[in-house]
Amino acid sequence: MSLRVYNTLQGKKVEFQPLHPGKVGMYVCGVTVYDYCHIGHARANIVFDIIFRYLKYSGYDVTYVRNYTDVDDKIIQRANEREITCKQLSEEFIQAFDEDMARLGLQLPTVQPKATEHIDHIIALVERLIANGKAYASDGDVYFAVDSFDDYLKLSKRNLDEMQAGARIAPGEKKRNPMDFALWKMAKPGEPSWKSPWGEGRPGWHIECSAMGMEYLGESFDIHGGGKDLIFPHHENEIAQSEAATDKPFVKYWLHNGFVNVNKEKMSKSLGNFFTIRDILKSYDAEIIRFFILSAHYRSPIDFSDQNLKEARLGLTRFYEGLHAAAEMLAQCPDSDIQADDGDELEAKFREAMDDDFNTALAIGHLFEGVRTMNRLMATKKIRKKPEVIASLRALYTTFLKLGAVLGLFVSDPQQWLKQQNLAGLAELNISVEQVEGWIEERLQARKDKDFARSDEIRDELAAKGILLLDCAAGTTWKIK
């Protein structure tokens, strides 16, 4: 079974065959750096982080490019509001973005280019478009002539005539056709600008992604990704300006992730219903956020809510508790040469799920079944004298870590992770570890005295606070409910 992906361009799942065998070029639209990132950005970047990881796991040599758009209307506006330079503003939020992504556990892309460092490439591309008769200069601006490109709107599957019917040229605009879009904008006083054949100016939105994509991946490459909201106009315009310049297909596979909703509504800056990554990280571990996002298919909408994140925490806790128990068990069991195929079976199911358009939700379902199998194996009586059971457990455990790494999950030490979750929960309850340990001591004494009434009373009191006491052979421990 080979990899199949949903290609927005074709509107269906198709077999993935890279342009150059064994190699994949992938470009993902990064952020415009004028504000902190929200959970929607987290989703897009986590999704493509997984795609990057899975392609590498599948044996491809992947070049992953994710840009920073660091020149733009909103940056200029925000910088003016704060009375700092655009460069200061963009540098501040590039750093914030890098911090957020690092905390979310994302792998670094191969290249992270900035628009402002590719002005030469942008100008060259615009010149090429003018030379091809696909773009025209107009009083310091340069526009792409959508009429000149027959395939315009092939990605978003719209109708140019109908769109033109609703569009208008505003007074003062220098376009020939209301649907034409800017490739280059003349600088207004005080704006960042660069020298160009059309005078001082700056790139329009869209052109930087074409220029940087081609610069690092060639004039045609395999994958271009981003959020669904970028399909029109951003990606549509990228296709137009790139293919009109090179006369080659720009991108083979267009991949788009679904939105993060709040109360069934899209989270967006204009609605003001967004949560920043750094705020959420105050309450939830990064891996919980990742688990939450991967528990749905990347193209489906997901609803962001406290309840859903708590469920993600419960699910991830089940994995970590299983992995912790397995690690302890295996450390005590003798190794052997016996081979077990339990791990390979799990991995085959995992691949099948991921090969089907990166179905992480199904893959995680298989992993849940795997953890149940591990727990069942661990419940085997006299397990230490059953090398074949130990071999199965070891195979599963090893596979878990391997597959987890592909999803960016189970990357922490289980004991540490569980402890940290408990400590965080305890802090929320305003109870100290010393207090809990005191109660455990008292209860231990009561149990020694066979005063089970008092013993149970202590446990019930703690349970009412949200703390569970767990009796096991080694003593009594506790966890947050």
Place this chain on the structure above:
RNA sequence: GGCUCCGUCGCCAAGUGGUAAGGCAGAGGCCUGCAAAGCCUUUAUCCCCAGUUCGAAUCUGGGCGGAGCCUCCA
């Protein structure tokens, strides 16, 4: 208005023609001084209607409900 998409158990969520994964919550059981965890068992015919088919949650048509894009947005 145009163009996309979605509606699966109390909740989350896979499944795009072959007879409904998984998780959380619930019920019963094993285990336990009692618990917890874990394990076992158990809970849906897929928004409605009509059609195509030997067979549909999956295809077609109609309806109802929800979302997105068409302006910046992951």
